Amino acid sequence: MTLSPPVRPSASFDRSHTTAVELDNVTFGYDRTRQVLSGITMSIARGQVVAIMGGSGCGKTTILRLIGGQLRPSEGRVIVAGQSVPDLDRDGLYALRREIGMLFQFGALFTDMTVFENIAFPLREHTDLSEEMIRDLVLMKLNAVGLRGAAGLVPSALSGGMARRVALARAIALDPMLALYDEPFAGLDPISLGIVGQLIRKLNDALGITSVIVTHDVYESLKIVDYLYFVSAGRIVAQGTPDEVRASSDPFVRQFVDGEADGPVPFHISAPPLAEEFSVHAG
Amino acid sequence: MPASTIADGLRRVGAGTRRAVTRLGFASRFTFAVLGHSVEGLRRIRLTLREIYFAGALSLVIILVSGLFVGMVLALQGYDILQRYGASESLGVMVALSLLRELGPVVAGLLFASRAGSAITAEIGLMKATDQLSAMEMMAVDPLARVVAPRFWGGVISMPLLAALFSTLGVFGAYLVGVKLIGLDPGAFWGNMQAGVDFREDVVNGIIKSFVFGLIVSLVAVFEGYDAAPTAEGVSSATTRTVVGSSLSILAADFVLTVFMFRGVGV
Numbered sequence: 001m002t003l004s005p006p007v008r009p010s011a012s013f014d015r016s017h018t019t020a021v022e023l024d025n026v027t028f029g030y031d032r033t034r035q036v037l038s039g040i041t042m043s044i045a046r047g048q049v050v051a052i053m054g055g056s057g058c059g060k061t062t063i064l065r066l067i068g069g070q071l072r073p074s075e076g077r078v079i080v081a082g083q084s085v086p087d088l089d090r091d092g093l094y095a096l097r098r099e100i101g102m103l104f105q106f107g108a109l110f111t112d113m114t115v116f117e118n119i120a121f122p123l124r125e126h127t128d129l130s131e132e133m134i135r136d137l138v139l140m141k142l143n144a145v146g147l148r149g150a151a152g153l154v155p156s157a158l159s160g161g162m163a164r165r166v167a168l169a170r171a172i173a174l175d176p177m178l179a180l181y182d183e184p185f186a187g188l189d190p191i192s193l194g195i196v197g198q199l200i201r202k203l204n205d206a207l208g209i210t211s212v213i214v215t216h217d218v219y220e221s222l223k224i225v226d227y228l229y230f231v232s233a234g235r236i237v238a239q240g241t242p243d244e245v246r247a248s249s250d251p252f253v254r255q256f257v258d259g260e261a262d263g264p265v266p267f268h269i270s271a272p273p274l275a276e277e278f279s280v281h282a283g
Numbered sequence: 284m285p286a287s288t289i290a291d292g293l294r295r296v297g298a299g300t301r302r303a304v305t306r307l308g309f310a311s312r313f314t315f316a317v318l319g320h321s322v323e324g325l326r327r328i329r330l331t332l333r334e335i336y337f338a339g340a341l342s343l344v345i346i347l348v349s350g351l352f353v354g355m356v357l358a359l360q361g362y363d364i365l366q367r368y369g370a371s372e373s374l375g376v377m378v379a380l381s382l383l384r385e386l387g388p389v390v391a392g393l394l395f396a397s398r399a400g401s402a403i404t405a406e407i408g409l410m411k412a413t414d415q416l417s418a419m420e421m422m423a424v425d426p427l428a429r430v431v432a433p434r435f436w437g438g439v440i441s442m443p444l445l446a447a448l449f450s451t452l453g454v455f456g457a458y459l460v461g462v463k464l465i466g467l468d469p470g471a472f473w474g475n476m477q478a479g480v481d482f483r484e485d486v487v488n489g490i491i492k493s494f495v496f497g498l499i500v501s502l503v504a505v506f507e508g509y510d511a512a513p514t515a516e517g518v519s520s521a522t523t524r525t526v527v528g529s530s531l532s533i534l535a536a537d538f539v540l541t542v543f544m545f546r547g548v549g550v
Contacts, residue, residue: 068421094423102421108414122422180421 017082020046020178020210021067026076028062036062037234040076044227046177049204049211051221053256054231055265060214061105063231064180067212068100069093081177098126101171101209105183107163109155115142115166116151122173141169145199161192165199172203178210179203185217193217197224218257222246230256232265306510313506316427317435323425324432334437338399338501342445345398346391350382350449353390354456357381361457362465375472376479378457379450383480383489384545387450389537392496394449395442396529400504403434404525407508408518416509431509435501442497443490450489488544495540496533503529 021044029035036059044050052060065071066078069085078085083096109118119138123129129137142148145165155163164184171179181200185193201224204211215221221228222242230238230253237252238245245253255263271277325331357378365371407430410416416426454476461467480486504525511521 070417070420094425097421097423100421102418104414104418106413108418110415110418111410111413122424125422125424 018046019079020044020048020081021212022077022079023063023066024077024079026063026066026073026078028059028066028071028073035234037066037073040231040234040236042229042236042239044210044212046210047204047208048226049201049213049224051213051215051225051228052231053214053216053218053221053228055216055256058231059234060216060231061182064102064182064212064214067178068097068102068180098174099177100180101174101176101178102180103164103167103171103182103184105186106160107155107167109158109163109167109170111155113154114151115147115153115155115158118155118166119170119173122170126174137173141173142166144172144203145169146195159192161188161195164188164192164196168196168199168203172207172209175207176209178212181211181213181215183215184213185215185220193220197221200224237264309510310506313509314502317431317502317505320425320428320432321436323428325436327429327433330429330433331436331440334433335441338395338403338434338437339441339444342395342398342441343448345394346445346449347452349390349394350387350452351456353386353449354378354382354453355460357386357453358457358460358465362461362467371467372471373475373479374457374461374467375454375474375476378461379454379476379480380485382450382453383485385537385541387453388446388489388492388496389533391446391449391493392442392500392533393530395438395445395497396500396504396533397526399438399441400500400525400529401522403438403501403504404508404511404522405518407431407434407505408511408513408521411509411511412513412515412518426509431505435505438501438504439494439497442500443493446489446493446496484545488540491544492537492540495536499532499536500529503532 021042023040023042026037026040027035028037040063042050042052052063054060062071066073067080067085069078069088072086080096081099083092085093085096088096109115110121113121116138119141120134123134123137127134139148139151142151145168147162147165147169150158150162150166155166158166168184171181179200184196184200188196197220200211200213203209213221213225222245225242227241228239228245229236232252238248238250240248245257248254248257252264255265274280358374361374361377361381362371365374365377407416410426410430416430419426419429458469458472462469462472507521507525507528511517
């Protein structure tokens with residue numbers, strides 16, 4: 001596939017760096033024998049919604065954790081808003097994270113707080129706003145995700161889709177420049193899935209932020225993203241715009257988009273020959 | 284024995300030792316990190332008060348009821364032994380010294396470990412398993428200051444108060460059995476107790492013990508929760524390790540503290 005230039009830069013995104021996130025030849029492993037990512041290079045322009053796709057365990061979430069500074073690469077550079085994330089000290093990293101909103105796979109809402117308190121949490125921690133102002137901001141964020149009426153509920157009373165929307169409202173509470181979404185569509189019914197997908201796109205455009213979505217939901221992603229990276233076994237194996245992906249004849253992309261059981265990603269993991277396993281001999 | 288078996292055995296011992304040393308190193312760094320974040324944590328005084336409520340106030344029922352029954356049993360057993368030597372009037376002082384010096388801090392510590400320590404570990408472990416700690420980090424909020432330090436200090440502050448209440452209810456239970464049930468003279472019961480209990484030697488040493496046990500239980504509880512594998516089984520194992528580890532540590536620390544505090548008893 002061809003690498004297309006970044007598309008749809010948002011006019012309302014007025015931060016100074018045109019490239020919101022850049023990964024340059026990034027390699028990461030938990031130890032020498034377990035290499036998770038190899039030679040990952042990607043460039044995400046501000047205002048874009050970009051999906052990183054791949055099967056379970058291929059290293060997608062690790063990329064998000066590298067961008068957020070929760071992990072440090074073994075080699076290569078991770079640049080966010082012009083700053084080298086691995087080189088930041090604790091204060092620098094926390095200052096950067098105040099500019100990043102992250103939605104975790106199952107929401108990661110604080111279970112000892114109400115929905116309102118969850119969204120007020122980053123505002124209370126990082127601003128000196130009055131309670132009245134915090135209340136208004138929280139209700140505005142909740143209204144944006146259609147859950148103003150759920151402000152008083154506790155997370156255990158929410159459905160999976162509602163919890164994901166509350167987490168989305170919390171992720172944008174501080175009006176971040178970058179939003180990271182870890183499997184935002186996992187386990188959602190089709191209606192909730194569509195709602196969350198549209199919210200990600202609309203909030204990205206309305207707030208002028210940049211969004212990185214890690215997902216394996218190819219159909220929903222193709223509807224809302226500007227660009228896609230396909231990751232397999234820790235490497236980028238394909239990339240392109242949604243139209244390029246739909247038209248692609250790349251075997252990996254076709255297997256992923258068409259949901260085929262066997263292909264470049266084999267159905268069987270490495271194992272001894274079947275005949276040998278069952279002691280079956282010819283003749 | 285084949286050489287490969289010996290080599291395997293040595294390898295396992297080496298790997299186990301390395302794991303243990305690594306964990307000990309992490310625990311030490313964690314301890315310093317928690318202490319380093321304590322000022323930041325204590326500045327969020329409402330969080331620490333909340334944890335005192337959860338670890339302390341919600342442990343009151345088990346502590347008070349246990350203290351009452353331990354005191355009552357101590358009085359019954361003590362009276363049976365003391366009367367053989369014609370010293371039944373010393374029941375009050377015997378019960379008070381037993382509770383203040385040993386049973387109050389130790390039993391309250393063991394109960395605290397199983398009631399509050401396990402709850403702290405499970406809560407932090409589940410927060411980790413459900414990405415709540417990671418979410419906090421990604422919101423530029425340090426979980427050590429926001430989650431761990433308040434729970435640690437909540438436990439440390441609660442424990443001496445609970446031990447004091449345990450001993451108080453224990454003495455009251457002994458009074459009920461010794462004076463009201465058996466019929467000992469209340470003047471002798473309280474008078475001998477007042478004369479035989481030394482504030483510095485007995486009360487203060489008991490408070491020091493309970494403070495140390497509070498440190499041990501709280502530290503083990505927050506560490507095990509923070510270090511728990513982020514799975515149901517991992518949280519379950521961590522909770523068990525908290526109860527077993529802190530209980531054994533309390534008993535070992537009690538021996539060491541007793542050796543230093545009561546050297547006059549012949550050690």
